[in-house]
Amino acid sequence: MKLEVSDLRCAYGARPVLHGVSIAVDAGECVSVVGANGVGKSTLLNAVAGLVPARAGTVRLDGRDVTARGAPWRVRHGLVLCPEGRHLFPGLTVHENLVVGGIASGARRAAINARVAELTELFPVIGKRRDQAAGTLSGGEQQMVAIGRAMMGRPAVLVLDEPTLGLAPLMVDAVIAAVREIADGGTAVVLAEQNLHASLSVSERGYVLESGRVVLSGTGAELLADSGVVAAYLGADT
Amino acid sequence: MELFTQTLANGVMLGSIYALVAAGLALVFGVMDIPQFAFGAHAMIGGYLTWWVGGETGSYWLGLLVAVAALAALGVITHAAVFDQLRKAPSETLFIAAFGLVMVLQGAAQVIWGPDPRSVEEAVPGSITIAGATITYQRLIIIGVAVALFVGLHLFLTRTLTGLSVRAAAQSRTGAQAVGLRPRAVGLLAMAIGSALAGLAGALLVPISQAYPTVGDPLAIKAFVVIVLAGMGSVNGAVVGGIVLGAVEAFGAAYLSLEWRDAYPVLLLILVLVVRPQGLFGKEAVAWR
Numbered sequence: 001m002k003l004e005v006s007d008l009r010c011a012y013g014a015r016p017v018l019h020g021v022s023i024a025v026d027a028g029e030c031v032s033v034v035g036a037n038g039v040g041k042s043t044l045l046n047a048v049a050g051l052v053p054a055r056a057g058t059v060r061l062d063g064r065d066v067t068a069r070g071a072p073w074r075v076r077h078g079l080v081l082c083p084e085g086r087h088l089f090p091g092l093t094v095h096e097n098l099v100v101g102g103i104a105s106g107a108r109r110a111a112i113n114a115r116v117a118e119l120t121e122l123f124p125v126i127g128k129r130r131d132q133a134a135g136t137l138s139g140g141e142q143q144m145v146a147i148g149r150a151m152m153g154r155p156a157v158l159v160l161d162e163p164t165l166g167l168a169p170l171m172v173d174a175v176i177a178a179v180r181e182i183a184d185g186g187t188a189v190v191l192a193e194q195n196l197h198a199s200l201s202v203s204e205r206g207y208v209l210e211s212g213r214v215v216l217s218g219t220g221a222e223l224l225a226d227s228g229v230v231a232a233y234l235g236a237d238t
Numbered sequence: 239m240e241l242f243t244q245t246l247a248n249g250v251m252l253g254s255i256y257a258l259v260a261a262g263l264a265l266v267f268g269v270m271d272i273p274q275f276a277f278g279a280h281a282m283i284g285g286y287l288t289w290w291v292g293g294e295t296g297s298y299w300l301g302l303l304v305a306v307a308a309l310a311a312l313g314v315i316t317h318a319a320v321f322d323q324l325r326k327a328p329s330e331t332l333f334i335a336a337f338g339l340v341m342v343l344q345g346a347a348q349v350i351w352g353p354d355p356r357s358v359e360e361a362v363p364g365s366i367t368i369a370g371a372t373i374t375y376q377r378l379i380i381i382g383v384a385v386a387l388f389v390g391l392h393l394f395l396t397r398t399l400t401g402l403s404v405r406a407a408a409q410s411r412t413g414a415q416a417v418g419l420r421p422r423a424v425g426l427l428a429m430a431i432g433s434a435l436a437g438l439a440g441a442l443l444v445p446i447s448q449a450y451p452t453v454g455d456p457l458a459i460k461a462f463v464v465i466v467l468a469g470m471g472s473v474n475g476a477v478v479g480g481i482v483l484g485a486v487e488a489f490g491a492a493y494l495s496l497e498w499r500d501a502y503p504v505l506l507l508i509l510v511l512v513v514r515p516q517g518l519f520g521k522e523a524v525a526w527r
Contacts, residue, residue: 051415075418087413089406100406103399104418112399149417 002027002188003048003079003157008057010040010047017043019212020057025157025190030183032199032220033192035209041192042084044209045161048190049081050074061157075104078156082163084192086146090135094126094145097134101152115152122178123148140171147178157188164195176202200224240370245492246485247368251377253484254384257477258439259457260464261391262432264476267465268408269421269428271329272321275336277436278458279343284309284440285449286347289356298361302441306434313433317426325422340458344451355448380442387438388477391431395473404428456500463503467510469517479518482506 003025010018017040025031033041046052048059050071058067061079071081089097095116102112120127123144129137134145143163150158160179164172172195180202183189193199200206200220208216208229216229223229259277266274284305292301320335327335362375395401407414407424414421439457440449447453461476464483468475483503490502510518 049416051412071415072418072420075416080418081416083412083416085412087410087416089409089413091409092402092405096402097406099399100402100414100419101417103403109399153418 002062003190004058004060004063005044005048006058006060008044008047008059009055010043010052011055012043016055017212018047021209021212021214022057023190023207023214025188027156027188028183028186029205030179030189030191030203032203032206033190033209034194034196034199034206034223037194039209040212041209042161043212045081045159045190045192046083048159049079051081072104075153075155076106078153079159080150080153080155080157081159082146082150082161084161084165086142088134088142088146088149091133093131094129094134094137095131097145097149098126098152101149105153107153112152115154119148119151122151122181138171140167140174143167143171143175144178147175147182151182151187155187157190158182159190159192161192162194163191164193164198172198196230197224241492243369243371244373245488247371247373247377248492249485249488250481251380251484252488253481254381255439255443255457255480256460256464256483257480258384258387258435258442259461260468260476260480261388261473262435263461264465264468264473265404265408265428266425266432268473269404270321270325270425272332272429273329273336273462274321274429274432275333275458275462276316276339276343277432277461278454278456279340279347280309280312280433280436280454281440281443281457282347282449282451282454283312283343284437285358285444285447285453286351286356286440287437288441288444289358289449290351292358298358298445301358302438305437305441309437309440310430310434312437313429313431314426316433317429321429322422322425340454347451351449351451353451355450356444357448358444360445376445380446383438383442387435391435391473400427460503463507465517467507467517472517475518 005021005023007020007022008018009020021044023031033044035041043052047054050069054067058065061077066074089100098116099112102115125141125144126148129141134142137145147163163175167175176198179189179191191199191203200223203220206218206220206223207214208223259281263274263277266272287305287308288301291304292298316339320339321332324331324335360374360376361379365372365374395405403419403424404427407419407421411421460483464479465476468479486502486506487499491499
């Protein structure tokens, strides 16, 4: 397994948020973490990325326990988070945003520029808007740049937090297609989404989270076919 | 015409000093939200070190280099000892800590060097007459060194990977963490640069203003006015704002009233904030540039 999370527990102060969550993702696999707003998806992903400390449990990368390692170490070793809300550097150009994404890998400028050129094929917006300030792009374009920035260091594990949030349907399709293409390229992808259909349709497997616990897991098709999942955990409108 | 040229030269010289301190303040505020008002006191220490090392070795330039290097180190030490310890504290605590640091540095200067002003000879004595105005070489050195520094700082921030990291961390801490940057290391670098710039300002100014424990107070206030004027966190804005402030102060003193000299920058600040609350170069969505 590329990424194994076992019995992970996290809390904000005295308030527990995750109550022993376990998930696993293999190389080339896209795994969804779905659930309603506030069930602990972002906390799980931030803990996987090293931005939220674990109270108990382990996070393993290629079998190696990285639970005590900080975010910069995890990024250098191939575990990168694309955070909810994108958190681009708004005053930097699209090209500069991507360059910053490659700095932690320790690559030289020429290698970083070569990587930007590679990613332009996957995300044409990078080429079209190269010298435009990232803060001036549309939401969908910003999301493409954010995923591109996360891919700069050729991560083994890409963790995506709500990448389709607030996007128009056409852009949702484009983002989901890009996520599938990244997984097909051999990257292990963890995708947290409220958009049940978009995420499970592109995932091999999925975990349904409720109140900080995994209450159901299965293949994407199984979970999509389970009407109880939709009704009980995600609301009828999803 | 002679008065105008003379005033312009004085304003640009004064503005260059303000801009040096303000650029450091903007850099540190942009990256860490720390109101580092102790940069005025850092400039004071820079002046004393230039006087001391220059006096011992007979070389003003060696004194200046030692002052810049020592202040960069002082910036790192004070950040590690004070601000990094308070990184989870509310902003008012950082504000009080910065003022506490001013008192400690002024007290230390008084104990070490005494209350009497210390004079430093100009690096290059003499003056030149331009358009009827007499400008000392020391003032030209101040303008020249400051311009070179601003160009260097701009190139560093825009052309190097380290500079990009600093700008990125200033715009989104979460984004910087997500891509594996080390916000604390970037913050330390910003503090070292800001403190070194303040030390350089003090070293450049000491042949004109002398060194004494409170010499940095007006600099700290003016630098604060500059970064609010320019838009908090905008380094380029701080450089332009510093020059504008120096010019306003000089022209106000020359053409209106010398007594109101320190009030002109504040009046300008009030005017700008009424018309453009985010500052001249600040943007609501984009804090940098």
